[in-house]
Amino acid sequence: MIVDDDGPVRESLALLLDAAGFGTRCHRGGEELLDYGPPPGPACLLLDLEMPGMNGTEVQRRLADAGWNIPIVFLTGHGDVPAAVKALKGGAVDFLQKSEMQPSELLEMIEQCVADHRRRLMERQARERQKQRFDHLTEREFEVASLASSGMTNKAIGLELGISERTVEIHRGRAMKKLGLRTVAELARLKPIFDRLASTE
Incomplete structure (x- = not known):
């Protein structure tokens, strides 16, 4: 994305980027950029510093407040x-x-920015998918899986929660399935997440 109040600068940058295989979006100022909305995928923003209305650093602040999280040059x-x-x-x-x-x-800089932004978007999507899986756990499934992630046996979990070992096995199995896990080691790696979610309840 190119934001510059100078028309010839916008056009020359767009021609350069189009020739290099990048899709481009041009805006005359920060207000126009914000009105149009964020890009649908990985991007980089070329932002002019001195512009009428909002200057570049004000646009930068507004984008941060809006949660765009896009690399800016x-x-x-x-x-x-x-x-x-x-x-x-x-x-x-x-x-x-x-x-x-x-x-x-x-x-070269734009290519690196787009690659970094793509990686961050993928990481965010992975976190969102993981959160959705946790949201599907019942309270009991969360309790059992959380204790199991710390290495407790089914018998110990049953004693801790006052339920039978068989009931622990059922809740643990359902939790593992909902979280898309197959092994105890995978569950153990999620312990920091269980701890964080438990502390926010």
Whole structure:
């Protein structure tokens, strides 16, 4: 995504990226970008620093507040060092002067940003799928699986919860199935998640 109030800059960047095989979306300012909404998949944002209305660092803050979590590369024609420091502290990947920008370096940076964003999206999707599985557990299934993840035997869990060993086996089996687990080792790896969820209840 390219956000710059300078039309020729937007067009030249779009031509460069299109030629390199990237899909592009151009916006004249931050308001237009926010109105359009986030991209459907992995992306990188080329963001002009000095623009009418919201400047680049304000757009950066608004995107963070909205939870976009997209890699940002700032572009400027001024080389404002304090602004660069502020942008990088805000999480920007880099800060480039338009007059010194090398196409090959820019393309390499964008490729890395898109790859990093793709990895983060995949990790978030995996966490969401895992959370959905945990949400499907009954309270008893959660209790049994949580104790089992710490290495307790079915007999010990039964004594802890005041239920029969057979009942523990049933709840544990159902929990394992809902969580998509096949082995005790896989369940043990989820202990930190059980602990975290238990502490928030």
